Amino acid sequence: MQEDRNLSFDFVKVTDAKYTPLNYVLPQPQTRALDFFFHSDKIMPFNNFFPFSRKKTPMAKKTIASVDVNNKTVFIRVDFNVPLDDNGKITDDRRIVMALPTIKSVLERGGKVILASHLGRPKGTPDPKYTMHPTAVRLAELLDQPVIFATDTVGQDAQAKVAALKTGEVLVLENLRYQPDEESKKDEEKAAFAAKLAAFADVYVNDAFGTCHRTDASMYAVPLAMGSKPKVCGFLVEKEIKYLSDALANPQRPFVAIIGGKKVSDKINVIENLLNITDMVLIGGAMAYTFSLAKGEKVGGSLTEPDKVNLAKELLAKGGDKLILPLDTHCGDEFSGTCNKITVKAGEIPDGFQGFDIGPETAKKYVGIVKEAKTVVWNGPMGVSEIPPFDAGTKAVAQAIAESNSISIIGGGDSAEAIQRLGFADKVSHVSTGGGASLEMLEGKKFAAVEVLDNE
Ligand code: AMP
Numbered sequence: 001m002q003e004d005r006n007l008s009f010d011f012v013k014v015t016d017a018k019y020t021p022l023n024y025v026l027p028q029p030q031t032r033a034l035d036f037f038f039h040s041d042k043i044m045p046f047n048n049f050f051p052f053s054r055k056k057t058p059m060a061k062k063t064i065a066s067v068d069v070n071n072k073t074v075f076i077r078v079d080f081n082v083p084l085d086d087n088g089k090i091t092d093d094r095r096i097v098m099a100l101p102t103i104k105s106v107l108e109r110g111g112k113v114i115l116a117s118h119l120g121r122p123k124g125t126p127d128p129k130y131t132m133h134p135t136a137v138r139l140a141e142l143l144d145q146p147v148i149f150a151t152d153t154v155g156q157d158a159q160a161k162v163a164a165l166k167t168g169e170v171l172v173l174e175n176l177r178y179q180p181d182e183e184s185k186k187d188e189e190k191a192a193f194a195a196k197l198a199a200f201a202d203v204y205v206n207d208a209f210g211t212c213h214r215t216d217a218s219m220y221a222v223p224l225a226m227g228s229k230p231k232v233c234g235f236l237v238e239k240e241i242k243y244l245s246d247a248l249a250n251p252q253r254p255f256v257a258i259i260g261g262k263k264v265s266d267k268i269n270v271i272e273n274l275l276n277i278t279d280m281v282l283i284g285g286a287m288a289y290t291f292s293l294a295k296g297e298k299v300g301g302s303l304t305e306p307d308k309v310n311l312a313k314e315l316l317a318k319g320g321d322k323l324i325l326p327l328d329t330h331c332g333d334e335f336s337g338t339c340n341k342i343t344v345k346a347g348e349i350p351d352g353f354q355g356f357d358i359g360p361e362t363a364k365k366y367v368g369i370v371k372e373a374k375t376v377v378w379n380g381p382m383g384v385s386e387i388p389p390f391d392a393g394t395k396a397v398a399q400a401i402a403e404s405n406s407i408s409i410i411g412g413g414d415s416a417e418a419i420q421r422l423g424f425a426d427k428v429s430h431v432s433t434g435g436g437a438s439l440e441m442l443e444g445k446k447f448a449a450v451e452v453l454d455n456e
Helices: 002-008 029-039 094-108 133-143 156-164 187-198 217-225 235-249 264-277 287-294 306-322 360-372 392-403 414-421 435-442
Strands: 073-078 112-116 147-149 170-172 203-207 231-233 255-259 280-283 328-332 341-345 354-358 375-379 407-410
Touching (some): 073 094, 094 112, 094 235, 133 147, 133 170, 156 170, 187 217, 203 217, 231 235, 235 375, 255 264, 255 360, 264 375, 264 435, 280 360, 287 354, 328 360, 354 360, 375 414, 375 435, 392 407, 392 414, 407 414
Parallel strands (some): 073 112, 073 203, 203 231, 255 280, 255 375, 375 407
């Protein structure tokens, strides 16, 4: 059934061609640099408009801008792992929109484009629920041109369509994870699959930031299999690295990190790394209560990680004055917006109540610190920001970041979603498209999938 549907969509028809993402506010005038990034017809000269001075690092990677793609077949590993509703409709197309500059740059310079991505977790077998087909349809709308769709990755259909691909055309392959080799534990299986994908193209581009922390076949084995052929970054990966890695290596100060979210255990390495490079780390979210436990304070029924108390103690000792904890806590007697609420001093949460947000004193203090900052990195909400009024702390911090003149970098995942929902996404310097990848980059980790690409 699914096969039939896909085959009948050899060319995706363009019905309503708009260069407008479904669920995303494009950058407004105050972020002209990003506006230019999205709308320019030219190749973006990143170094000309980045707002921070950047010493060239020895590992700076080549980008697609420096490769002659005229009449060449360019394999672009994108991250089109977009959310879909129950009817298979894309609910947020940001990841497709963010890949457009790279795709358009290749097309405008006379290249042929093959796009490959995973979507969801089909676990190595074809599953219609995870077909890439809706992303090809959306891409055709965004590009305002037909997009060819292959119903497999390296099988007959893909091979025939790659062979027939002409200059200026775009081919989207079916889900890479339909093939068990993509995530195989055996290197030789990944390599065999990668060799077939690499044989399709003259140039390899990694523009899949959300997957950069992984070594799936398409991320690592394909660039390896390209041998001496060019293997470079796309513009999205370049931009993410510039903000999440290079900017932090040479920050304007004061440099403030704000870390929230559920668990201290998820962000232990991020906090450790940020304590080394920032001037202050402000803590919010449920993780603050594990720090309270470590100080022997009262947390009532709040979400904590009792088995991580020793880790929290180590961070407190290491952080000293740099690690800033909440002054007060907004509590409720059940997990709902209509529960009974009290605000208490941090560490004095009575039994029968849970902490759901930083209190107003903390919000005021954090806002003041953010106002003075020149560089801000934010990852994780200050409370249960999806349930008002417990979004107040997150909102106050988000607004302060939006109104400040700092270089502001928002990690992917929940913080990206929160800044979007609160309407401030267009007022910050960078919102990362990668959850896990942005966290790992903030931990200071290097990614094998990026390291393997050509140096400048
Ligand atoms: P994370 O995935 O670690 O960034 O955490 C994000 C999640 O933490 C969101 O779903 C928030 O609702 C949740 N969260 C933040 N603060 C609290 C809190 N005080 N109590 C319960 N959940 C919280």
